[in-house]
Amino acid sequence: MVSEKVTSIEVAKRAGVSQSAVSRVFTPGASVSPKMAEKVLKAAEELGYRPNVLARSLITGRSRIIGLVVAYLENQFYPDALEKLSNALQQHGYHILVFMVSNDDASVDKVMGELLDYQVDGIITASVGMSNALAARCSAAGVPVVLFNRGQDDDRLNQVTSNNLDGGRQIADFLVAGDHKKIAHIAGWSGSSTGRDREAGFRSGLEQAGAELVACIDGMYNRETAAAATRELFSGKDRPDAVFVGNDHMAFAVMDVLRFELKLDLPGDVSVVGYDDVPLASWPAYDLTTLRQPSNRMVEATVSTLLGWIEEGSKDVQKIEIDGSLMIRGSARIPEGWPDERL
Amino acid sequence: MVSEKVTSIEVAKRAGVSQSAVSRVFTPGASVSPKMAEKVLKAAEELGYRPNVLARSLITGRSRIIGLVVAYLENQFYPDALEKLSNALQQHGYHILVFMVSNDDASVDKVMGELLDYQVDGIITASVGMSNALAARCSAAGVPVVLFNRGQDDDRLNQVTSNNLDGGRQIADFLVAGDHKKIAHIAGWSGSSTGRDREAGFRSGLEQAGAELVACIDGMYNRETAAAATRELFSGKDRPDAVFVGNDHMAFAVMDVLRFELKLDLPGDVSVVGYDDVPLASWPAYDLTTLRQPSNRMVEATVSTLLGWIEEGSKDVQKIEIDGSLMIRGSARIPEGWPDERL
DNA sequence: GAAGTTTCTGCATACGTATGCAAATTGAAG
DNA sequence: CTTCAATTTGCATACGTATGCAGAAACTTC
Numbered sequence: 001m002v003s004e005k006v007t008s009i010e011v012a013k014r015a016g017v018s019q020s021a022v023s024r025v026f027t028p029g030a031s032v033s034p035k036m037a038e039k040v041l042k043a044a045e046e047l048g049y050r051p052n053v054l055a056r057s058l059i060t061g062r063s064r065i066i067g068l069v070v071a072y073l074e075n076q077f078y079p080d081a082l083e084k085l086s087n088a089l090q091q092h093g094y095h096i097l098v099f100m101v102s103n104d105d106a107s108v109d110k111v112m113g114e115l116l117d118y119q120v121d122g123i124i125t126a127s128v129g130m131s132n133a134l135a136a137r138c139s140a141a142g143v144p145v146v147l148f149n150r151g152q153d154d155d156r157l158n159q160v161t162s163n164n165l166d167g168g169r170q171i172a173d174f175l176v177a178g179d180h181k182k183i184a185h186i187a188g189w190s191g192s193s194t195g196r197d198r199e200a201g202f203r204s205g206l207e208q209a210g211a212e213l214v215a216c217i218d219g220m221y222n223r224e225t226a227a228a229a230t231r232e233l234f235s236g237k238d239r240p241d242a243v244f245v246g247n248d249h250m251a252f253a254v255m256d257v258l259r260f261e262l263k264l265d266l267p268g269d270v271s272v273v274g275y276d277d278v279p280l281a282s283w284p285a286y287d288l289t290t291l292r293q294p295s296n297r298m299v300e301a302t303v304s305t306l307l308g309w310i311e312e313g314s315k316d317v318q319k320i321e322i323d324g325s326l327m328i329r330g331s332a333r334i335p336e337g338w339p340d341e342r343l
Numbered sequence: 344m345v346s347e348k349v350t351s352i353e354v355a356k357r358a359g360v361s362q363s364a365v366s367r368v369f370t371p372g373a374s375v376s377p378k379m380a381e382k383v384l385k386a387a388e389e390l391g392y393r394p395n396v397l398a399r400s401l402i403t404g405r406s407r408i409i410g411l412v413v414a415y416l417e418n419q420f421y422p423d424a425l426e427k428l429s430n431a432l433q434q435h436g437y438h439i440l441v442f443m444v445s446n447d448d449a450s451v452d453k454v455m456g457e458l459l460d461y462q463v464d465g466i467i468t469a470s471v472g473m474s475n476a477l478a479a480r481c482s483a484a485g486v487p488v489v490l491f492n493r494g495q496d497d498d499r500l501n502q503v504t505s506n507n508l509d510g511g512r513q514i515a516d517f518l519v520a521g522d523h524k525k526i527a528h529i530a531g532w533s534g535s536s537t538g539r540d541r542e543a544g545f546r547s548g549l550e551q552a553g554a555e556l557v558a559c560i561d562g563m564y565n566r567e568t569a570a571a572a573t574r575e576l577f578s579g580k581d582r583p584d585a586v587f588v589g590n591d592h593m594a595f596a597v598m599d600v601l602r603f604e605l606k607l608d609l610p611g612d613v614s615v616v617g618y619d620d621v622p623l624a625s626w627p628a629y630d631l632t633t634l635r636q637p638s639n640r641m642v643e644a645t646v647s648t649l650l651g652w653i654e655e656g657s658k659d660v661q662k663i664e665i666d667g668s669l670m671i672r673g674s675a676r677i678p679e680g681w682p683d684e685r686l
Numbered sequence: 687g688a689a690g691t692t693t694c695t696g697c698a699t700a701c702g703t704a705t706g707c708a709a710a711t712t713g714a715a716g
Numbered sequence: 717c718t719t720c721a722a723t724t725t726g727c728a729t730a731c732g733t734a735t736g737c738a739g740a741a742a743c744t745t746c
Binding site for chain 3: 717718719720721722723724725726727728729730731732733734735736737738739740741742743744745746
């Protein structure tokens with residue numbers, strides 16, 4: 001309990017040793033005698049000394065800070081991921097510096113520059129891409145990057161996603177098996193790999209099953225856009241009997257419009273399937289059938305990839321895809337004889 | 344676009360000037376001639392130089408990092424606040440270092456220690472309190488603290504909350520005016536000031552109106568606990584006809600149990616009122632009547648308090664309370680003649 | 687063009703820590 | 717007790733930047 005900042009020099013003085021000794025006591029793995037350690041720790045305790053991480057990082061070249069770039073926390077998937085990432089990294093002695101961006105290259109570039117100024121040891125971007133120039137800069141600066149829930153064709157960028165192609169296909173199979181005849185898609189933002197891959201998987205699944213996609217609108221991963229798309233799709237006489245929505249966040253908006261504006265019954269009149277399996281999807285008010293992105297495993301993969309680069313000097317760019325599985329609930333008609341494990 | 348890290352010395356060399364000159368060019372408000380600036384900026388551009396924030400902070404004593412301590416991001420109110428805080432601070436050139444904790448003193452203390460190691464310029468805790476010892480340490484280290492959405496009796500800690508007492512009272516008035524006879528409360532965590540104040544305001548409001556609280560259970564700001572409390576409250580014959588739930592996050596769980604387990608009609612059989620007005624509350628699937636905490640204004644107050652301390656050396660501890668207003672929606676019976684502005 | 691004033695610039699040092707190196711201490715072995 | 721190896725310690729320096737100070741340069745003004 002003391003005045004301002006206490007430095008290792010003051011501790012050294014009080015303990016009657018050199019500053020280097022103090023430093024060594026606080027450096028795991030350094031060579032110190034038990035006596036020394038005891039003296040120093042006592043003095044440190046009395047003065048309330050704690051090493052200055054910033055000064056340390058200046059010399060070690062490691063800040064133990066991970067930059068996290070994230071575009072929107074409105075979609076529950078991301079706060080959830082943030083929490084898990086933060087916890088996992090904290091466990092390894094790292095902490096997260098958060099940067100909010102809007103999802104356009106200019107904004108990302110600006111912010112990412114600030115990030116590098118902080119000498120972060122690594123960068124995680126949650127569902128945001130980055131320009132080639134930027135990827136080059138990070139790579140040049142020796143700062144590993146992991147794209148979380150986002151793919152990008154760049155052989156300097158690690159990425160961890162779920163298997164979006166396969167997910168799209170699983171949903172196609174499920175809807176076709178459920179004997180739906182007019183299947184529509186409110187797609188994820190076409191500017192993102194996740195949106196494109198889910199759509200591609202879905203289309204290929206339908207095709208393979210001999211079914212047809214009657215309509216497809218880009219929902220931009222946005223509630224309002226998705227709601228508008230729903231109104232458009234269901235305005236005509238010939239409305240769809242099933243719609244796969246590019247993520248849960250939009251699916252909730254879609255369900256709201258279907259049930260409360262258009263007074264349709266789910267799954268009687270129309271089936272809705274989402275993607276992500278955020279916690280809200282399992283709450284009874286929505287009870288949304290959706291493809292689970294296993295965020296735990298995605299976080300694990302992200303952290304271990306990042307730490308591999310940082311601590312073990314790995315240079316292997318990882319493109320990791322994790323399989324998800326369909327969570328069958330009440331928002332979509334369940335095919336007869338389908339392995340019915342409601343969750 | 345270059346190899347590893349570029350320092351001001353290399354820039355100086357290339358521009359044919361001294362290192363101090365380079366530093367001055369990148370220090371706003373320092374004295375440099377236009378020629379000099381031009382030469383330096385050119386060299387910096389060519390080398391891809393950017394000042395090292397950490398090294399700078401070592402000498403200026405300012406890291407431009409704000410530590411944010413947060414317990415759970417599951418309640419939508421917090422990601423929302425985080426996003427707003429981050430954006431506001433980014434605007435002022437600060438960034439947020441996130442620390443997740445479980446809400447007990449030991450965990451908070453540990454984490455907060457790590458926080459101080461990073462030489463943060465200030466600390467915001469979102470809905471978590473801190474021990475006196477810790478408050479003393481921060482104060483001694485000259486690091487201002489703002490408790491966001493949490494009150495604590497300590498004259499070293501700034502705090503920004505909504506007016507929880509008044510909010511509780513407003514809800515009491517509303518329910519009494521709605522002619523409810525058996526009013527219950529599923530309270531916020533009694534270990535938090537927000538929970539206690541809302542309950543106290545609610546009780547005082549009821550009392551003043553001559554009404555009675557028939558039951559009160561601590562919901563711990565937790566979905567499961569709130570659900571269990573609901574089952575308990577509504578198991579007997581003599582069930583409540585209104586329940587005020589300590590925050591929206593729990594209120595959703597309560598509504599789920601009432602509607603989908605107990606098959607009760609809202610607001611026909613029972614009225615539910617929440618607290619916070621998170622985005623989900625206005626979605627039609629819940630359409631929850633709730634007291635809005637004006638997070639925009641709370642964030643503003645938090646940021647300006649913090650910056651006041653950091654940049655203007657303010658020493659006035661602020662205890663700010665911001666008034667909220669009731670958002671009347673469909674989950675609770677609306678009193679006759681009540682100014683009916685449904686939102 | 688000289689004297690005085692203002693604006694710029696470079697030198698040197700400081701911030702708080704980690705670490706290579708050599709000196710000092712300890713312990714083991716004979 | 718001596719010798720040698722192993723361990724521990726202190727000294728000095730480095731990390732990348734900002735800033736007080738004094739000298740240099742550029743302008744004013746007469």
